[in-house]
Amino acid sequence: MEIAEFTSALPPLVSDLERVVRVMRRYAPHGDGLLSQTVNYYLVEAHGGYARPALALAAAYAAQTPERLVAVNDSVVTAAAAVELMNVGTLYQDDVIDHDVLRRGVSSANAKWGDPAAILAGDHLMFAAIDLGLELGVDAARDLLDTAFALFQGEMKQLENSRQAAVTVESYLESVSGKQASLTACACRLGARLGGASTSGVYALGRFGYELGIGGQIIDDIMDIISTAEFMGKPVGSDLRAGVHTLPIIYALQRSSDLRDMVDTGLDAHNVDEAIHLIVSSGAIDVARVVAREHIAEATVALRAAPLNKQVTDVLTRFAEEILTGACWRE
Numbered sequence: 001m002e003i004a005e006f007t008s009a010l011p012p013l014v015s016d017l018e019r020v021v022r023v024m025r026r027y028a029p030h031g032d033g034l035l036s037q038t039v040n041y042y043l044v045e046a047h048g049g050y051a052r053p054a055l056a057l058a059a060a061y062a063a064q065t066p067e068r069l070v071a072v073n074d075s076v077v078t079a080a081a082a083v084e085l086m087n088v089g090t091l092y093q094d095d096v097i098d099h100d101v102l103r104r105g106v107s108s109a110n111a112k113w114g115d116p117a118a119i120l121a122g123d124h125l126m127f128a129a130i131d132l133g134l135e136l137g138v139d140a141a142r143d144l145l146d147t148a149f150a151l152f153q154g155e156m157k158q159l160e161n162s163r164q165a166a167v168t169v170e171s172y173l174e175s176v177s178g179k180q181a182s183l184t185a186c187a188c189r190l191g192a193r194l195g196g197a198s199t200s201g202v203y204a205l206g207r208f209g210y211e212l213g214i215g216g217q218i219i220d221d222i223m224d225i226i227s228t229a230e231f232m233g234k235p236v237g238s239d240l241r242a243g244v245h246t247l248p249i250i251y252a253l254q255r256s257s258d259l260r261d262m263v264d265t266g267l268d269a270h271n272v273d274e275a276i277h278l279i280v281s282s283g284a285i286d287v288a289r290v291v292a293r294e295h296i297a298e299a300t301v302a303l304r305a306a307p308l309n310k311q312v313t314d315v316l317t318r319f320a321e322e323i324l325t326g327a328c329w330r331e
Contacts, residue, residue: 154178
């Protein structure tokens with residue numbers, strides 16, 4: 001689902017996202033120094049589609065009972081901004097760890113200014129997210145801090161997995177639970193709680209975000225193999241080159257001895273296309289897509305477990321289901 005479809009289905013979303021961006025830009029450094037250049041690069045110049053803040057806002061709308069949705073309160077806006085600051089902070093770190101030279105179709109920050117500057121820019125935004133969380137009270141700040149810990153643990157698990165000859169599906173899911181699912185769950189949970197949802201509503205929307213995060217990441221991993229650099233905004237096959245064992249790669253390694261031999265020998269720009277062919281021909285893409293579909297189904301089931309605004313849950317259900325096509329907006 002493109003962002004235009006999302007906003008047209010939830011009328012207050014356009015103006016509320018503008019409010020979120022204004023809060024985020026409080027943490028955009030002024031001047032032309034190195035910190036300003038690096039932080040503002042992903043935050044302002046090469047920003048993404050604001051998927052996570054949109055989900056936080058939608059979770060707050062889901063708590064509304066009137067048929068006509070209204071703008072959210074300032075606390076929800078602040079939480080949505082904090083979640084996106086944390087998300088953008090992790091992108092700097094991911095690009096350094098994965099040695100990616102493209103992000104959102106342009107040179108990555110680490111390619112332009114080097115790894116140290118990119119890491120510090122990511123740290124700046126992570127701390128900015130926690131700073132915003134303090135404005136929301138102890139519970140919200142703790143939720144954001146717990147999510148930050150989960151993100152780092154998920155990243156470390158992925159790094160640990162990259163050094164293993166064989167990675168299990170369980171180990172992969174442990175990494176994804178920390179890296180992607182925790183942040184999407186936090187966005188939905190904070191939006192719901194600060195938007196006035198019931199306890200059951202907060203839990204349902206948090207569960208929706210968690211399952212959506214896992215399913216969405218599996219699809220993203222699939223797209224890294226079968227899509228194009230133009231769509232992804234970064235080179236296809238970057239997971240393979242970085243030694244990251246994603247779900248389709250894990251399944252393909254179980255099925256193809258030729259791929260195992262190639263990975264053991266080492267992948268580079270000359271043989272990554274052949275490795276991609278082996279993954280696709282093994283049937284691993286189809287198996288991984290089934291797992292993604294199961295998590296997306298769990299996400300949509302969660303929305304029916306609490307009394308929530310049906311107009312909003314219908315939109316969230318459509319968004320979740322369209323993730324399976326790879327057609328949702330990037331980041």
